[in-house]
Amino acid sequence: xxxxxxxxxxxxxxxxxxxxxxxxxxxxMTGALGxxxxxxxxxxMTVAVIGIALALPTGLHLLVENGRAxxxxxxSTVDVSVYLRKDTLPExxxxxxxxxxxxxEVASVRTVPAEQALVEFAELSGFGEAIEALxxxxxxxTLVITPGEGYTDAESLVALADALRLVDGADIxxxxxxxxxxxxxxxxxxxxxxxxxxxxLALGVVLIVGNTIRLDIENRRSEIEVTKLVGGxxxxxxxxxxxxxxxxxxxxxxxxxALTFISLLMLRGPAARLAGHYGSGYTLSGLGWSGTATLLAxxxxxxxxxxxxxxxxxxxxxxx
Amino acid sequence: MIRFQNIYKRYPNGREALCDLSLHxxxxxxxxxxxxxxxxxxxxxxxxxxxxxxxxxxxxxxGQNVTRIGRRRVxxxxxxxxxxxxxxxxxxxxSIYDNIALPLVIAxxxxxxxxxxxxAALDQVGLLGREKRSPIELSSGEQQxxxxxxxxxxxxxxxxxxxxxxxxxxxxxxxxxxxxxxxxAVGVTVIIASHDLGLIERLxxxxxxxxxxxxxxxxxxxxxxxx
Ligand SMILES: Nc1ncnc2c1ncn2[C@@H]1O[C@H](COP(=O)(O)OP(=O)(O)OP(=O)(O)O)[C@@H](O)[C@H]1O
Ligand SMILES: [Mg+2]
Numbered sequence: 001x002x003x004x005x006x007x008x009x010x011x012x013x014x015x016x017x018x019x020x021x022x023x024x025x026x027x028x029m030t031g032a033l034g035x036x037x038x039x040x041x042x043x044x045m046t047v048a049v050i051g052i053a054l055a056l057p058t059g060l061h062l063l064v065e066n067g068r069a070x071x072x073x074x075x076s077t078v079d080v081s082v083y084l085r086k087d088t089l090p091e092x093x094x095x096x097x098x099x100x101x102x103x104x105e106v107a108s109v110r111t112v113p114a115e116q117a118l119v120e121f122a123e124l125s126g127f128g129e130a131i132e133a134l135x136x137x138x139x140x141x142t143l144v145i146t147p148g149e150g151y152t153d154a155e156s157l158v159a160l161a162d163a164l165r166l167v168d169g170a171d172i173x174x175x176x177x178x179x180x181x182x183x184x185x186x187x188x189x190x191x192x193x194x195x196x197x198x199x200x201l202a203l204g205v206v207l208i209v210g211n212t213i214r215l216d217i218e219n220r221r222s223e224i225e226v227t228k229l230v231g232g233x234x235x236x237x238x239x240x241x242x243x244x245x246x247x248x249x250x251x252x253x254x255x256x257x258a259l260t261f262i263s264l265l266m267l268r269g270p271a272a273r274l275a276g277h278y279g280s281g282y283t284l285s286g287l288g289w290s291g292t293a294t295l296l297a298x299x300x301x302x303x304x305x306x307x308x309x310x311x312x313x314x315x316x317x318x319x320x
Numbered sequence: 321m322i323r324f325q326n327i328y329k330r331y332p333n334g335r336e337a338l339c340d341l342s343l344h345x346x347x348x349x350x351x352x353x354x355x356x357x358x359x360x361x362x363x364x365x366x367x368x369x370x371x372x373x374x375x376x377x378x379x380x381x382x383g384q385n386v387t388r389i390g391r392r393r394v395x396x397x398x399x400x401x402x403x404x405x406x407x408x409x410x411x412x413x414x415s416i417y418d419n420i421a422l423p424l425v426i427a428x429x430x431x432x433x434x435x436x437x438x439x440a441a442l443d444q445v446g447l448l449g450r451e452k453r454s455p456i457e458l459s460s461g462e463q464q465x466x467x468x469x470x471x472x473x474x475x476x477x478x479x480x481x482x483x484x485x486x487x488x489x490x491x492x493x494x495x496x497x498x499x500x501x502x503x504x505a506v507g508v509t510v511i512i513a514s515h516d517l518g519l520i521e522r523l524x525x526x527x528x529x530x531x532x533x534x535x536x537x538x539x540x541x542x543x544x545x546x547x
Contacts, residue, residue, distance in 0.1 A: 222411065
């Protein structure tokens with residue numbers, strides 16, 4: 001057993017340095033995960049709290065998105081009726097109809113001449129004889145307009161109606177958007193609530209992770225001290241804690257994903273039935289790929305942030 | 321190698337642990353630090369490791385004035401100093417291997433190199449083959465040797481030890497001291513704080529005696545024995 005003399009270590013090249021850097025990060029990352037596994041129960045509790053906190057705004061967000069899509073779906077069955085002034089000449093009716101058909105927000109225009117309208121009314125209302133007794137037709141020529149795709153939400157419908165009112169010859173423009181408007185107002189309210197609660201719950205997640213990491217730092221005090229004594233830099237000491245925070249957040253994100261998925265499965269049937277009542281084949285949609293990726297990224301980031309705050313505040317206090 | 325110039329160290333509680341201390345330890349030297357309890361031995365070693373900072377005076381280590389180097393540069397500085405603690409400071413929730421590997425992991429060495437070096441260090445302290453165990457299964461003397469293996473595994477040019485034989489029997493103490501001598505023989509500068517005057521005398525290295533934070537006497541042959 002012979003002691004070896006101290007010698008200067010060979011300086012590695014930049015590529016080797018980068019490789020070593022990446023390897024070390026991956027090792028710290030998996031190491032942090034491995035350490036979390038050693039106390040599965042306590043850490044799963046933390047992850048569960050984070051998951052539930054994140055599932056709430058995610059679920060509400062889905063609710064709003066689906067509501068919006070549904071309302072768009074329903075209002076596509078809404079037509080806009082333009083009653084023309086009685087003095088409009090037949091040529092002018094044709095001209096207006098052709099002009100409107102060129103509007104981008106208009107899918108089709110159906111002209112209902114006054115006579116036809118009267119006949120339809122007579123049939124539908126059962127007032128046939130009374131109407132026959134009329135000297136002249138009280139009904140105007142009517143243009144029934146089907147809004148184009150993408151213009152079926154309440155806002156667009158209202159805008160379309162406003163534009164139609166300005167058309168020369170238009171008398172009364174009728175569109176039944178009141179309920180769509182109310183529905184959208186409620187959705188908007190919920191959306192704001194989602195935003196606010198998402199912010200508060202995100203803050204909660206940061207605090208939960210921060211507190212967990214703070215306790216972890218307390219528990220590993222001697223390890224931190226020894227590491228610093230043998231030359232570990234602040235960044236080196238900090239890295240495993242940052243990755244722990246990352247995993248807490250990521251795990252919470254996965255759980256939130258699972259929770260929203262299960263809720264969606266449970267709600268899909270009732271929602272389809274509800275849509276059926278409105279004559280729509282709408283089915284609930286989930287987060288989708290980008291939504292899933294966003295949720296996981298945001299949750300991991302929140303965990304990282306919580307850990308960042310905790311390590312910034314507490315690691316410096318531990319000096320050998 | 322290590323030069324103290326008029327070093328003062330006053331602790332926050334007002335206690336003056338070192339007082340106008342000047343000394344020079346040459347490269348490759350092995351010196352002992354003795355003195356009564358409270359004389360300032362541990363304080364001196366802590367200054368070298370920058371665990372504490374001097375209140376006044378200059379400290380030059382390996383040609384670098386480290387008296388006021390920034391906090392961020394301390395870790396890098398410490399990597400050239402192997403530290404052996406009286407209470408070992410081993411991590412019981414890790415294997416012996418992981419304990420010894422820590423300085424190399426910090427230095428960012430590749431896994432294969434770490435394995436080789438850890439086994440070499442274990443071999444040097446005579447505990448090869450116990451890598452997988454926990455240090456808690458070892459006797460105090462064996463734990464001390466693990467602590468030494470960790471201190472030397474990164475081949476630092478300076479090795480400091482605070483009462484490394486503090487609570488070991490004479491035979492084990494001698495064994496540990498001989499271990500230090502072997503490192504010194506290959507060029508490592510070794511500084512050991514110790515109470516064990518009898519043992520120190522037998523080893524025949526320079527002895528720096530502190531008293532009340534001042535230099536009391538520097539005795540003994542300056543050189544090394546026949547090593
Ligand atoms: N952290 C501290 N805070 C305040 N005073 C301290 C601190 N560490 C040491 N001292 C004081 O400084 C003086 C020198 O202490 P030091 O530990 O260097 O002595 P020592 O020579 O190592 O003693 P021993 O042989 O008992 O280990 C002592 O009087 C001690 O009370
Ligand atoms: Mg002491």
